[in-house]
Amino acid sequence: MRLNRLFWKIFLAVWLTSLSVIIVTVIVIGEVAERNSARRMNEYRATEMAQIIIERLEAGAVYNPDAMEDKPAVDFGVPPPPPNFFDDRDRPVNGKRNRAPLPLLIYNDKGNLVYGRENKQVFANSLKFSITADTGKYRVIVPSGKVSNSVNRLLGLLFSFQSVFILIGSLVASLLLSFVVVRPVNRLRRHVQQFHNGDHLMQIEPALLGRGDEIGELAREFDVMAGYVERMLQGQQRLFEDVSHELRAPLARLQAASGLAEQKLGTDDKIVNRMNMECERLSRLIDEMLSLARLDHIDARQGTFDVVEQIRSEIDDVSFSQPDRPVKLLIANKGDSKSHWVGLGNGELFSRALGNVVGNILKHTEPDCRVDIEVSIPKAHRIRVVITDYGTGVPEDTLSSLFEPFYRQNQRTKGYGLGLSIAKRAAERLGGYILAENVEGKGLSVTIEVPSR
Template sequence: MRKLFWRIFAIVWLTMAISIALLFAISSVFGLLPPVQELRDQRTSLAIETATRLLATNGVDATQQFLSAVAQTPSPVHLNLTAIGGPMECSIKAIGKFERHVVNAGHCFQLSAEATEMDFLSRNLPKLVPWTSAMFAAAFAAYWLAQYLTRPVEQLKRGLRALAQGQFDVRIGNKIDRKRDEIAALAHDFDVTAARLQEFQDVQQGLFHDISHELRSPLSRLQAAIGLLKKNPSRLDAMTERLEREIARMDDLVGEVLTLARLTATETPPLEQQTLDLVDLLREIVDDCAFEGAARNVCVVYNGAESFVTSLNGELIYRAIENVVRNAVKYSPSNARVIVNTEREYEAFVITVADQGPGIPKDILDVIFQPFRRGSILSTGVVGFGLGLAITKHAFARHGGQVQAELPSEGGLLMRMSLPA
């Protein structure tokens, strides 16, 4: 990460430095910078001219005071006043660039400036100071910008390393002090991903626990039955039915787990679909469930469309809807009604299954679609693996539909299943 930091620092600093250098170069070429030597020569010429007029009119003492004053200014000019003889001397002496001869009180005085040629440093110091200051400012800005850009990347790197080590509870959004920029959005997406991975891990661990628990019970009963047979082989005929029942139960569990695994896999082949009438499937399911509910006088009634022809995986959708209707029959009390209704809503074909059972608490409406969340939460004594509704939800999702549970005001539970029309 330090390589990225120094790379960003170098790019930003060099860019700013080159820009500043070009600015000063252009300013020098086109004379935009102040001419230091020329300004100093102008100050010297002005001081000599002023001293010349002052000597001619006010005398030596006033001129000496003026020379002392200009020598003590922030930009001092050093002038010398020297008596060189009589008036004739003023007429025969050569006069230089910064030299004047003045006659006062019968004497010739020479006003001259000390050498004003500036060395390289003095001439260029006014240029070097802003240049150096700008370079330091650019370095500071580049350092701050590099820190600003690489700090969240470092946090993201640490978070990804933690995820790779299985620490799915890691979060970085609270460590990046930004509100609305793209890096904050990236940190939010990272936290969402970590939360989903943690959820998947919890679900996976829960599935392992639940599957092992579901298998342990029939296996324990099988072991007990085998133990009884060893002690009393004459009971073979009586125990055979029990053994077959437990084996069938394990076979059903394995079959449902495999079905759910296929539906929830990230990479699955497209579903094999057939063109069929969904209403015909519904009527068949209603007839089968009505036959099962007849023993407790539970009536299953179908209302709705006469036909809905579409392309879908008939076996999968049949099983998904059957899970819902069978649950409604199981959890309904004796002498109750289960109503299966269909209708078109916008661009969807909606199937609703309403029962007169005890319903469920509102806070677990979504929980019942998770694997192994069986009907025992309803305190009805109905047994099951708790995989049926999970299979139903994923089966409809694979067809572009959805499944929802609702609590009608009149009681019971209403399951709403929809498919694209």
């Protein structure tokens, strides 16, 4: 399960938003409601208690405020409140009310304290009202009731049925949003992958193109871009083919003229030798350009090929052309059967990719420079071939340009910069990839990965 998926981001966004609303509701609205409830409860109790105390005072009872406690335990016989007036915490427990009498302050009309004990800390946030009796008007002060802890209320709500309901609601909302947003995005992503893998003629589903929202606009823009890229690639391919064919005719005439000059001037003439060398170089350039152009005409996904056998054949060619070159083949998982090394696709493409990479190494390293070719299975249905030389490597800032057509890192060497671009195109046509990196203590390492059976 990947938490960076869009579905989980939507789920967490919905759930955290709901949780934030709950917290704000409990802390703000719940606090206000609790304070109002406590104030109403204290007002009712205080009114009943004050009336009883004033009646007794008027009947001749005398109270000594200095002898009273902060919370007197005298039960004045306050009648119970109406049903459902208070919450469950104020209901009788074992036949007795679960609260102590309120520490009231009662002043007569002259401002003298006739009941209670003053305590500024206790009565800082107080409720004030007046009661009119036969002997005059009394002013009553009562503290606000205690408000329950917001954290406790919040914890109680988080572990309640409401939280489970919100969690399920967030999951359903995330699924709906994923169905509306993520599903078409994934379908469009599959089309992008097909286009990247070389299927430039793929068609986007009409359902995606017909959408009236932003996803539909994105699909239509991608369809236009894909058509433009396909036209550009076709134009580039036609250009390679046309230029190559147009160069064949003058090249043939140059070779004929060089042959005539050789008959008249002799084989040792410097001008004749120069003309022959330039004709050979031009012929190789035309062959490479045609090879690059023809890659897109090869049926890439049909057939199979033996990766190890093709590597061994390439090593035999190297041993013949450069006998002093040490080339070592390393096969991981030697106990695996031959079926593990069967690649999917046209074997000619893999041969082009492998041959051009090895040829590039032979061209840019010393004749006695060691080359290692390692074959492994990195994961199911994939074969990886790593070709590493023990040369000087290449500058890090040029690694990304090695596979560009006509790019040459060393301008003094022979070649036209098409070998690695042909290798890259061949690997991509097979549904694989190719990359280059410098290896510490060795030289340049080129990795080719292709699909297997």
